[in-house]
Amino acid sequence: MTSPVEALHAELLDLLGAKGVSVELAARERASVDGSRMSPVISELLPLGLADLVAYPTNAEEIAATIAASVRHGVPVTPRGKGTGNYGQAIPMSGGLVLDMSRARAITEVGDGFITAEAGATMVSVELAANKTGQQILMYPSTAQSSLGGFISGGSGGTGSIKHGMLHQGFVLALDVVHAMPDAELLHVDGEAAEPYIHNYGTAGIIARATVALEPLQEWHGFFASFDTFEQALSVIRPFAALEPTPRLVSADLATLANALPADPGIPADRASLRAILDVASLDAAQALVEAAGGRVDAVREGAQTSMKISMMSYNHPIEWLQKAYPNTYFHVEVAGDALIDRIDEVHAVYRGGMLHIEAQKSRPIGMLAGVYESADQVVAGFEKLTALGVGYHNPHQWNVDFEPERTAAHAAVTDPRKLLNPGKLLARPTVATGSQV
Numbered sequence: 530m531t532s533p534v535e536a537l538h539a540e541l542l543d544l545l546g547a548k549g550v551s552v553e554l555a556a557r558e559r560a561s562v563d564g565s566r567m568s569p570v571i572s573e574l575l576p577l578g579l580a581d582l583v584a585y586p587t588n589a590e591e592i593a594a595t596i597a598a599s600v601r602h603g604v605p606v607t608p609r610g611k612g613t614g615n616y617g618q619a620i621p622m623s624g625g626l627v628l629d630m631s632r633a634r635a636i637t638e639v640g641d642g643f644i645t646a647e648a649g650a651t652m653v654s655v656e657l658a659a660n661k662t663g664q665q666i667l668m669y670p671s672t673a674q675s676s677l678g679g680f681i682s683g684g685s686g687g688t689g690s691i692k693h694g695m696l697h698q699g700f701v702l703a704l705d706v707v708h709a710m711p712d713a714e715l716l717h718v719d720g721e722a723a724e725p726y727i728h729n730y731g732t733a734g735i736i737a738r739a740t741v742a743l744e745p746l747q748e749w750h751g752f753f754a755s756f757d758t759f760e761q762a763l764s765v766i767r768p769f770a771a772l773e774p775t776p777r778l779v780s781a782d783l784a785t786l787a788n789a790l791p792a793d794p795g796i797p798a799d800r801a802s803l804r805a806i807l808d809v810a811s812l813d814a815a816q817a818l819v820e821a822a823g824g825r826v827d828a829v830r831e832g833a834q835t836s837m838k839i840s841m842m843s844y845n846h847p848i849e850w851l852q853k854a855y856p857n858t859y860f861h862v863e864v865a866g867d868a869l870i871d872r873i874d875e876v877h878a879v880y881r882g883g884m885l886h887i888e889a890q891k892s893r894p895i896g897m898l899a900g901v902y903e904s905a906d907q908v909v910a911g912f913e914k915l916t917a918l919g920v921g922y923h924n925p926h927q928w929n930v931d932f933e934p935e936r937t938a939a940h941a942a943v944t945d946p947r948k949l950l951n952p953g954k955l956l957a958r959p960t961v962a963t964g965s966q967v
Contacts, residue, residue: 534581537602537626541584544594552582560627564615567849569860569902570926571617577928578622578953580607587632589647589705589715589737596735597713599626605949606709608731610649610679613672615845617928618683618730622953628735630678637738639664643702645740648678653837655741660833664743667693667700671844673837678736681727685932688806688840691890692775697727697932705738709945725940728932732955733941749777751835752805752815753795756824759783762801763870763887765818769805770889772814777806777836779889780843786886789854790842795828804839845897845925847886858882860902863923864915865895872918879914880907929956 531539541550551557557580565571581604586592599606605625612619621627634649636658644659644666652669655677659665668689670680680687681704686695693699703719706726715737718726726734756762762781769779781803787796796802803824807815816826842850848861859882869876869887877883880900887896900911908926915922923931930937938955941948 533602533604534625537598537604538582540598540602541582541595544598545584545586545591549586549591550582550584556583557581557627560609560612560629561621563612563617563619565617565620565928567615567845567852568926569857570905570908571928573905577617577620578607578624580621580627581624583627583629585629585632588635589633592628592630592633592648592735592737593707593713593715595626595628596707596709597711599628600709600713600947600949601711603947603949605952606731606735607951608678608682608735610676610682611651611672611674613675614679614683616925618951618954619679620928625949625952630737631676633737634676638740639743642743643740644743645703645738646677647738648676648736650677651675652677652680657833659743660746662743663746665746667742667744668696669840671840671846673840677739677741681739681741682731682736683728685728687844688778688836691770691777691779697724700741701727701739702742703740704736706734706736708734709947709949725933725936729930729937730928730951730954732930732945732951733937734944735950747774747777748809749806749836750809750812751795751828751830751832751839752807752812752826753793753828753830754803754805754815754819754824754826755787755797755800756803756819756822757800759801759885760873761822761824762803763873765803765822765824766870766887766889766894768818769803769815770891770894772807772811772818774808774810775891776808776811776889778839778843779803779805780839780847781887782847783884785884786842786847786850789850795830797827804842806836806839843888844886848897848899851884851899858901859899860908861886861897861899861925862908862911862915863895863925864898865890865921866893866919868919869894869896875918876915876920879911879918928954930954 607621630649633647670687882901
């Protein structure tokens with residue numbers, strides 16, 4: 530008897546060719562991991578799943594055809610972009626097919642205020658294509674090499690969020706999605722109809738192509754400043770968020786991070802560090818803020834490479850640098866609120882070895898609170914302490930859909946009646962240990 534996986538493999542060989550599908554163990558293992566080893570909580574649970582086969586469609590139409598074939602054979606489908614996610618969202622917990630979309634990367638149209646690209650296009654390639662027309666994307670994740678589909682499906686915000694907020698706040702204009710149907714085809718949705726497919730890891734429909742918003746290109750500079758104390762750096766976070774034109778990114782850390790990074794005169798050792806991506810028109814005002822707080826400007830640099838470097842030291846990336854410098858030590862929790870500035874000593878005390886990485890936002894600062902890892906229970910126990918301080922938190926050490934989970938579950942009941950899309954990632958009501966209060 531031919532198994533469903535064997536039958537699907539045979540069909541995909543005809544559809545995608547010998548280079549478009551693989552059952553080799555090495556390929557299956559590569560497609561079954563992401564960056565979740567950054568989480569010591571998840572690392573203790575690995576491996577979480579192993580693909581039975583991997584497909585590599587090269588365009589949106591092939592993505593749809595591959596999903597349709599998988600549904601006909603009853604084989605689960607786990608979508609995957611560049612595999613840069615940190616929390617297991619792209620791990621095939623039920624085996625089956627991993628749909629690797631990194632080869633479907635064409636940029637199909639750039640117009641006035643929009644760009645359309647296939648799901649596997651990298652964010653940096655989308656940004657560069659927009660730049661050639663005198664435009665820029667509204668935001669991109671701290672890992673700029675991640676894919677457009679992966680960012681929309683698994684991300685939330687990033688470089689550009691000070692001005693534009695989160696993904697669901699105007700970034701996505703339209704999507705071509707695929708439902709889990711035996712005759713699945715590309716379904717075009719735009720405006721509000723696209724929102725149910727954002728940040729749900731493909732559990733209610735897989736994104737094959739996306740149209741996202743553009744704005745006029747600005748002249749960005751990398752701005753590097755340092756301070757004797759972290760408190761001095763914290764004192765300018767809210768004023769930096771209010772600069773005009775609005776910064777694309779503003780991050781700050783204790784001297785611990787500077788000491789863990791490769792040597793760079795813009796990020797001097799033993800000093801609290803602030804990095805920002807600023808419009809050229811705001812550089813003088815930024816310098817004045819730094820100097821008034823007792824700090825100094827160490828470097829101002831031009832070019833896209835500088836912006837990408839600063840992005841790669843934002844959001845959760847400082848934790849990666851700390852883990853490289855101090856292996857098997859740190860974990861982090863996503864946090865938000867004015868208490869990150871006003872009650873920093875108490876925030877640091879929540880976890881042993883507590884260190885805040887902070888990001889400027891116009892509404893309230895957000896950040897990543899690092900601590901020395903002891904146990905999963907220790908991580909969860911800190912949530913109550915954070916709440917008592919007025920700090921919102923999100924537990925990143927889990928893979929469940931936690932943005933509009935009830936809406937996603939109701940939507941998936943229609944779009945994925947056999948529950949074949951990324952099984953194991955959708956709970957109707959996340960628990961306190963897996964939920965979000967940011």
